[in-house]
Amino acid sequence: MIEAHDLHKKFGVVTALDGVGFHAPDGAVTGLIGPNGAGKTTALRILYAIMRPDRGSASVDGFDTVTARRQVQHRIGVLPDARGLYPRLTGREHIRYFGRLHGLEVGALERRIDELAEILAMGEFIDRRAKGLSKGQTLKVALARALVHDPHNVMLDEPTNGLDIASSRAVRDLIRHMRDQGRCILFCSHIMQEVAAISDRLVIVSRGRVAAQGTPDELRRRTGQQDLEEVFLAITAADSPLREGAA
Amino acid sequence: MEHLRAMGVVLLKEVTDNVRDRRAMLLALVYPLMAPLLIGVLINMFSGISGGADDDAEKAKPALAVYGGDRAPALIAFLQGRGYSILPVTGDPKEMVRTGKADNIIAVSKNFHEKYDAKQPAEVFVLLDSSRLRGLSALKRSMTLLGDFNREIGQKRLVEAGVDPALAAPLTVSSVNISESTNITDFFLYMIPPFIIFTIFMGGIYLAVDSTSGERERGSLEPLLINPVERWALMMGKFAAALLFTALAVFIHLLAFKGAFFWAAGTESSFYRALSPTVMISLFFVALPLMFFAVGVQVIIATLTRSYKEAQTYLGLMPLVPALPGLILVFSPLKAQSWMMAIPIFAQTVVFGDLVRGDVSSALDIALSMVITLGFASVLALIAAWFYEREQVIFGG
Numbered sequence: 001m002i003e004a005h006d007l008h009k010k011f012g013v014v015t016a017l018d019g020v021g022f023h024a025p026d027g028a029v030t031g032l033i034g035p036n037g038a039g040k041t042t043a044l045r046i047l048y049a050i051m052r053p054d055r056g057s058a059s060v061d062g063f064d065t066v067t068a069r070r071q072v073q074h075r076i077g078v079l080p081d082a083r084g085l086y087p088r089l090t091g092r093e094h095i096r097y098f099g100r101l102h103g104l105e106v107g108a109l110e111r112r113i114d115e116l117a118e119i120l121a122m123g124e125f126i127d128r129r130a131k132g133l134s135k136g137q138t139l140k141v142a143l144a145r146a147l148v149h150d151p152h153n154v155m156l157d158e159p160t161n162g163l164d165i166a167s168s169r170a171v172r173d174l175i176r177h178m179r180d181q182g183r184c185i186l187f188c189s190h191i192m193q194e195v196a197a198i199s200d201r202l203v204i205v206s207r208g209r210v211a212a213q214g215t216p217d218e219l220r221r222r223t224g225q226q227d228l229e230e231v232f233l234a235i236t237a238a239d240s241p242l243r244e245g246a247a
Numbered sequence: 248m249e250h251l252r253a254m255g256v257v258l259l260k261e262v263t264d265n266v267r268d269r270r271a272m273l274l275a276l277v278y279p280l281m282a283p284l285l286i287g288v289l290i291n292m293f294s295g296i297s298g299g300a301d302d303d304a305e306k307a308k309p310a311l312a313v314y315g316g317d318r319a320p321a322l323i324a325f326l327q328g329r330g331y332s333i334l335p336v337t338g339d340p341k342e343m344v345r346t347g348k349a350d351n352i353i354a355v356s357k358n359f360h361e362k363y364d365a366k367q368p369a370e371v372f373v374l375l376d377s378s379r380l381r382g383l384s385a386l387k388r389s390m391t392l393l394g395d396f397n398r399e400i401g402q403k404r405l406v407e408a409g410v411d412p413a414l415a416a417p418l419t420v421s422s423v424n425i426s427e428s429t430n431i432t433d434f435f436l437y438m439i440p441p442f443i444i445f446t447i448f449m450g451g452i453y454l455a456v457d458s459t460s461g462e463r464e465r466g467s468l469e470p471l472l473i474n475p476v477e478r479w480a481l482m483m484g485k486f487a488a489a490l491l492f493t494a495l496a497v498f499i500h501l502l503a504f505k506g507a508f509f510w511a512a513g514t515e516s517s518f519y520r521a522l523s524p525t526v527m528i529s530l531f532f533v534a535l536p537l538m539f540f541a542v543g544v545q546v547i548i549a550t551l552t553r554s555y556k557e558a559q560t561y562l563g564l565m566p567l568v569p570a571l572p573g574l575i576l577v578f579s580p581l582k583a584q585s586w587m588m589a590i591p592i593f594a595q596t597v598v599f600g601d602l603v604r605g606d607v608s609s610a611l612d613i614a615l616s617m618v619i620t621l622g623f624a625s626v627l628a629l630i631a632a633w634f635y636e637r638e639q640v641i642f643g644g
Contacts, residue, residue, distance in 0.1 A: 044623065045469075046639075048473050049473070050469065050472045050473060050638065050641065051638045052638065069475075070475040070476075070477075071475075073473060073474060073475035074475045076473070078470065078473045080466070080469050080470055080473070082465075082466025082467075082469060082470075083466065084465055084466035084467030084468070084469060084470045084471075085465075086264055086467055087465075088264050088267040088268060089260075089263070089264055093260075093263070097256070097260050098470075098474060100256040101253060101257075101471075101474040101475075101476050102474060102475065103249070103252070103475075142470070147471075153346070159384055220309070246430075
């Protein structure tokens with residue numbers, strides 16, 4: 001379970017987060033959605049414990065992301081927006097590197113790599129260097145690397161960004177499968193259809209705040225819109241600079 | 248233990264990654280060969296020059312190229328009497344010198360015979376190409392020999408005229424070489440310290456940049472920091488990898504010097520003997536704390552700069568600046584003193600100098616240089632670790 005309470009974060013004069021609070025329960029896919037620059041990435045960075053909030057707190061399975069950073073990081077698997085592969089290492093070496101950093105024992109690690117290769121249908125490319133991999137293959141390597149330690153909580157930033165239809169569907173199937181295993185999935189995107197297709201709960205972030213959260217049906221009822229894209233626009237429009245200009 | 252394990256994992260990854268990188272390998276394996284190669288070539292060239300100046304009895308004397316020697320039998324006899332063989336020149340003497348077929352040529356003037364017999368000054372020319380170094384030493388040899396001939400014949404004529412030849416020689420000039428070394432080329436030995444310093448600051452530079460600013464720019468630093476490992480342990484793994492590459496570069500550098508000296512001057516040369524295995528091992532160990540120091544500076548700069556390019560700009564200057572004191576000391580060697588040991592880089596420069604000259608510094612001084620530099624290096628490592636802890640590390644700056 002992932003929780004955020006009243007997160008504030010400033011970079012110089014720019015306010016990235018201005019009181020973000022939400023929770024992502026186990027056994028559900030929580031979609032974090034918002035326009036570009038809304039603060040999604042900053043919120044995620046605080047949740048995966050590489051940044052500290054100026055105010056407020058966040059926790060994973062009850063462990064505070066600031067005071068219990070390493071316990072938090074043991075319990076999460078993260079696919080950041082920048083996939084960040086090493087061009088000269090093979091897919092297998094990437095997964096092995098992170099597995100070792102998680103302290104996995106050699107035999108178990110190699111078995112886990114084979115298992116992930118099967119789940120993600122990584123063909124022979126798992127033994128090719130990352131430099132020549134396609135976007136879909138790169139994503140699979142980054143995803144396998146994030147899941148090598150079998151984490152209970154999974155955070156995915158734009159996981160289907162740039163993928164073809166078949167690969168996108170494979171990723172969505174994997175996300176559902178992990179949810180059905182009882183894991184907590186926090187999934188971040190700026191594409192509404194993608195989030196709508198898969199999320200059990202939605203958290204809409206706009207200009208550093210949570211503009212609304214709930215199940216898609218709850219949000220539809222609240223805004224009176226059927227189409228989730230319209231729901232999103234109705235909710236974020238209240239904060240939109242255009243609306244401010246018009247008012 | 249756990250941290251040490253994580254450091255080992257990072258070290259192994261960085262080494263695997265960079266061994267596959269042509270540029271990293273170039274810096275660690277090929278660059279260290281350049282300076283020794285250059286010095287080898289220089290020694291080879293210069294030994295021809297300085298060797299000719301002393302003309303030891305044991306050494307075979309070079310043949311002297313003489314144009315129009317048949318017009319000056321007395322001169323030829325004198326030169327042959329000094330043990331030189333004569334190489335008569337038949338073609339155009341100027342052309343021969345210009346094309347480098349002869350280092351220089353003693354040309355006897357057309358009317359030499361008449362003038363000489365008439366006891367008037369007879370003209371002799373020494374042709375040389377002053378843009379060729381070998382020509383200069385040959386010139387010195389020719390001028391000395393002709394001067395000797397001049398004096399000998401002049402004295403003989405004074406005696407014949409009933410004059411005391413001492414009257415014509417108000418000065419007796421001799422140069423006394425007080426250098427312990429027998430060869431001017433020993434100068435090149437003093438160039439070893441700055442080159443070692445240069446290599447220390449160069450060998451691991453690519454890896455330090457690639458594994459810090461490069462990692463950030465590729466976007467791979469963020470995923471790495473999400474692992475449940477202390478950041479300082481990650482940093483130290485990279486540090487150790489850069490240190491390993493630096494040590495490899497210095498090791499190759501020293502071997503290359505030994506090889507170049509052997510090739511250029513043979514096993515009997517002062518160069519080859521100066522770099523005995525003991526001296527080489529000492530140089531390496533004295534260099535170790537400075538390698539630690541160099542990597543510390545590199546990691547700090549690579550952590551603070553925003554991009555790979557920016558890091559390279561600063562780090563490109565780096566090997567040169569620390570090598571400067573050593574370059575100055577090439578021209579005025581300094582004996583190591585205890586106070587110098589407190590200054591990293593300078594301490595190693597003077598100790599290296601003592602070691603290659605065979606002028607062994609006191610063990611205490613050497614230990615002092617190592618401990619103090621290691622102290623500075625540890626502070627740098629702490630600063631680097633602190634920079635890694637800051638969240639700005641993912642953005643740079």
